[in-house]
Amino acid sequence: MPETTVILDATAIQRALTRIAHEIAERNENGAEVVLVGIPTGGVPLAQRLGKILAEIWKHAVPTGSLDVSMHRDDLDQRAAPKIHPTLMPFDVNGKTVVLVDDVLFSGRTIRAALDALNDFGRPKKIQLAVLIDRGHRDLPIRADFVGKNTPTALDEKISLRLVESGAAQDEVLLKKQ
Amino acid sequence: MSWTRKHLLDIESLTADEIMIVLDTARAFKAVGQRAIKKVPALRGKTVVNLFVEPSTRTRISFELAEQRLSADIINFSTEASSFKKGETLKDTALNLQALNADFIVIRHSASGAPHFLSRVLEAHVINAGDGAHEHPTQALLDTFTVRERKGKIAGLNVTILGDILYSRVARSNIWALTKLGAKVTLCGPSTLVPKTFEQMGCRVTHDVDEAIRDADIINLLRIQHERQRKTMFPSINEYTQLFGLNKARLARTKPDALVMHPGPINRGVEIDSEIADCDRSLILEQVTNGLAVRMAVLFLLNGGKGPQGVAGN
Secondary structure: OOEEEEEEEHHHHHHHHHHHHHHHHHHOOOHHHEEEEEOOOOHHHHHHHHHHHHHHHHOOOOOEEEOOOHHHOOOOOOOOOOOOOOOEOOOOOOOOEEEEEEEEEOOOHHHHHHHHHHHOOOOOOEEEEEEEEEOOOOOOOOOOOEEEEEOOOOOOEEEEEEOHHHOOOOOEEEEEEO | OOOOOOOEOOOOOOOHHHHHHHHHHHHHHHHHOOOOOOOOOOOOOOEEEEEEOOOOOHHHHHHHHHHHHOOOEEEEEEHHHOHHHHOOOHHHHHHHHHHOOOOEEEEEEOOOOHHHHHHHHOOOEEEEEEEOOOEOHHHHHHHHHHHHHHHOOOOOOEEEEEOOOOOOHHHHHHHHHHHHOOOEEEEEOOOOOOOHHHHHHOOEEEOOHHHHHHOOOEEEEOOOOHHHOOOOOOOOHHHHHHHHOEOHHHHHOOOOOOEEEOOOOOOEOOOEOHHHHOOOOEOHHHHHHHHHHHHHHHHHHHHOOOOOOOOOOO
16 A cells, blocks of 8 residues: 655745755855756756746846756666657856756766766856755765755655646655555 | 557557657657757667668668767668678578677668568567558658648648659558548549559548649658659659649649648659749758658667656656
8 A cells, every 4th residue: 555745845845945045056156157957857847946046046047947868868778768858958058057956866877867968068167966855775976965855765665746837736745655 | 658669660550649759759859959969878889770672862861860869880781782682581681680789670671561571580679761662651750740840730731642652652651640640631643643542541532733732731742753663654754744743833822831841852843843842831851850850769769678668866
């Protein structure tokens, strides 16, 4: 019997994003060099929300894009071909600090693919990683610079992010036990 | 739903949903073609054999570039320089290629059903790049991709295919794809090349070109395939041009937003006036660009293994 618990509600998600935004601002003194790149699907609305908060902190708009990583995955012949989401990079990444944004950090393989995919668009000065949830179980030497919540999980558990932007009734992060 | 097929042999056996998966995936690959770095590592380490037992330039080049842009290793095999000349059978050739651990075989053959045959004897993924007068699935996929991109939809459109239908695998694959996606297909050409039997595929057949193109949203012109005709099917090329060639006067009597397509190679002054081939209502070169994206999408989808589609970070 699958059991579902809410690990972050709408208020907690917004609070976590506000804190991450302030940490990004603290780490990067020159806000004009920062661009946000969300990884589909969950990372894209999160990057947009972070962009809004950072725009208030820095008093200028923060460029936001989305980067589909499915063509760079290392498991393409091991499961059904993934649905490819739009990649929109309406800025030059050369010399910029790119903050990659994803919803859940797990094996790290998505981030490895994202680093590769980002390479095709140029050579950023720095790449940082922001995630809403770090659930552990890394397969690769990858860690996040900014974390909303560390949630120890079992391998058979599943974390899902629901946001109003994606059609959910309310923002929440759910942990499902199989 | 997700893509589960191992081979791309024809359009006839695909569902409308499967066709849409290819078209949606192709859209992403078209965007890759517009980047500074146009290559992605999706097929890194995979070997693709282009087995072209019948001459082809544009399809072969399009497949080759698609494979290169996906980082695959490529072997090109053509009739001119091959063991077919020494009497080897298709099956033996294919088994030899498989023994080199080829992961994909892209085959063009003058015999209808050759790709289906290979798919039964090989472990590799088989892609039909045109088999006789049977099917040319990637051409139909790139044509429907182009139509959808320019018109925003397929369902409800009037598509007229004009020319040599009888010998055309492009026509057959297009008819399957367009009717599955809800377009209304009209076929037109000399009665010897457009027999009424095509009505069984769900199309309208007419031999009056002005009537055929009057309400068309898309006019897809096909070349007269001299190489497939065993006897003369119409009195002369000149007469064909007079009766069925698309010229300025004819195009002026169509809907102002009707667009012209042609799978190439075009015969200027025969089935299409030079001026029309180069005008802004011609999609001929866009078809070539889109063909690359569609072939990348097909290779990418077939490369996927079994199992669930979900590859999110979790």
